[in-house]
Amino acid sequence: MSRLKLGVVGAGAWGRNHVRTVATLPDAELTAVCDRDPKVRERVARQYPVTHVTGELVDLLARVDAVIVAAPATTHAQLALQCIAAGKPCLVEKPFALSVRDAEAVARSSAERKVPVAAGHLLxxxxxxxxxxxxxxxxxxxxxxxxxxxxxxxxxxxxxxxxxxxxxxxxxxxxxxxxxxxxxxxxxxxxxxxxxxxxxxxxxxxxxxxxxxxxxxxxxxxxxxxxxxxxxxxxxxxxxxxxxxxxxxxxxxxxxxxxxxxxxxxxxxxxxxxxxxxxxxxxxEPLAAELGHFVRVARDGEAPRADVTDGVRVVRxxxxxxxxxxxxxxxxxx
Ligand SMILES: NC(=O)c1ccc[n+]([C@@H]2O[C@H](COP(=O)([O-])OP(=O)(O)OC[C@H]3O[C@@H](n4cnc5c(N)ncnc54)[C@H](O)[C@@H]3O)[C@@H](O)[C@H]2O)c1
Missing domain, CATH: 3.30.360.10 (Dihydrodipicolinate Reductase; domain 2)
Structure with a gap:
């Protein structure tokens, strides 16, 4: 089976752990990283020369099969909606959204488009x-x-x-x-x-x-x-x-x-x-287990252990x- 092309959005203090862990997954490759900050992009490009590094989400979405959203909490719902609209399964870091309304909008869109979304409930x-x-x-x-x-x-x-x-x-x-x-x-x-x-x-x-x-x-x-x-x-x-x-x-x-x-x-x-x-x-390592599971969700259709319903419940x-x-x-x- 081909390796899943994964993208990470947001490679800051926590997102860099996603980047590092994705790079070690046997069933996935770190295809692209998107970050707003040019200094972060420079660092990632230096560490992962074969990974496409960009400041534009659409650029990342065009290259990957699935996405990990690890940008700040204020961006989660919007970024998740953009991933779903592009048909890309996504794992959304905690907090899933900053309001029940936003969390439910993501859950609705995921159900309507049949694009799986996982909530980043690491524990x-x-x-x-x-x-x-x-x-x-x-x-x-x-x-x-x-x-x-x-x-x-x-x-x-x-x-x-x-x-x-x-x-x-x-x-x-x-x-x-x-x-x-x-x-x-x-x-x-x-x-x-x-x-x-x-x-x-x-x-x-x-x-x-x-x-x-x-x-x-x-x-x-x-x-x-x-x-x-x-x-x-x-x-x-x-x-x-x-x-x-x-x-x-x-x-x-x-x-x-x-x-x-x-x-x-x-x-x-x-x-x-x-x-x-x-x-x-x-x-x-819980993060390796979470990402290994997310690969199976995105590639094999496994049900997310922490899904949109769990995301909405916690935000509620x-x-x-x-x-x-x-x-x-x-x-x-x-
Ligand atoms: N699961 C965990 O154990 C855990 C631990 C720490 C943080 N987190 C969560 O991870 C998320 C990120 O936290 P952090 O500490 O890495 O924050 P951070 O501020 O260190 O990093 C965020 C990165 O996202 C980039 N960014 C901002 N807006 C963007 C956008 N629209 N598109 C692309 N990139 C964008 C920033 O340039 C920055 O590099 C938060 O939601 C936080 O709660 C989870």
Whole structure:
């Protein structure tokens, strides 16, 4: 089978990782890169002399079979619509769009033109997240009670996105994927300490009809670098720590049991402190897995693991959270 001709739009801080990864894919070739910035084009042309480097999207679209959109968030919906209009499957980096309206326009156009579009929800390709999802689905953890995520560091302060839109897509997409559900209500509080109107820290809470509560702390103004998710179930609890080089997942056989018979009320709940199990997780780079999958979507018609519906769902949560933020944390129903 011939190799898929891939194009990358936007080769900045993150897009360069797409460029690098595409260049290593066995089933695709880095055919073209499009970037507005001449300095970025110069760098890419130097590193990848056989790749066509351009500043014009139409030029890229004429040469490739499929496109990765890794330009800034403000451009995502428009660029995706242009790719679809040209009949080119595309993977749209997170956030999928900056409004539900834009996200739905992309979803509609993708359905009408029958051009597959994937949402760049990277963490659903993380092998530890896949394992965690299997544990949830197989009932290994029992009924899920709640989960909470921590995505904080002292890092790139963005002016065009706040911490919610910059970091939130990761944790929201991961929560929806793990629970296979969408929240019914969200609430968010945050503060802009460094730039007016751009929240550096956001505390987001999602409520699900099942009773599950999910909380996420997002910040680029924090002394620690944390990428952690804790899932608490009735039978077991799991911690996914992406900062751990190897032992990313820990399954705690811990919980609170209700013995069938007990004497006093105080004995009705018994703490169970069992073993801690560390499963072996394959050492696969999530970005390589995501792009390998996208090649199969674009070339073989495989269904995207994170599709336009997932893109719209995550944007819907972020948009509702933005309304809640503006209202000082008042819960917003979805
Ligand atoms: N999945 C992840 O883990 C992850 C991580 C970081 C960033 N991102 C996302 O990737 C996207 C890009 O982020 P970044 O940090 O690389 O930003 P960046 O500003 O460093 O790079 C963006 C690049 O796009 C170019 N560009 C702007 N408008 C363009 C247009 N219309 N056509 C072509 N090129 C254009 C710019 O010249 C720049 O080189 C953002 O949506 C961001 O949220 C995803």
């Amino acid at each position: 659903v390709f993380h092998p530890a997240v896949e394992r965690l999802r299997a544990l949830v689905r197989q009932g290994e953890l029992g009924k899920i009670f709640y989960l909470y995520g921590l995505r904080v560091n002292l890092g790139q302060v963005r002016a065009d996105e706040n911490a919610l839109w910059s970091f939130g897509p990761h944790d929201v997409s991961m929560a929806l994927y793990l629970l296979d559900d969408q929240p019914i209500r969200v609430a968010a509080q945050g503060r802009s300490y460094l730039q007016p109107g751009v929240e550096d820290v956001v505390f987001l809470t999602m409520e699900f009809a099942s009773g599950v509560l999910a909380h996420v702390q997002l910040s680029w103004l924090d002394p620690h670098k944390e990428r952690k998710l804790t899932v608490v179930g009735a039978k077991k609890m799991v911690v996914f720590d992406d900062m751990e080089p190897r032992e990313k997942l820990r399954i705690y056989d811990k919980g609170v049991d209700r013995p069938p018979e007990y004497g006093s009320y105080g004995e009705s709940l018994a703490i169970r402190e069992g073993d801690i199990f560390i499963p072996k997780i394959p050492n696969i 949560v972020l948009e509702a959270a933005t309304r809640s933020l503006a209202a000082g944390g008042t819960p917003v129903s979805l």
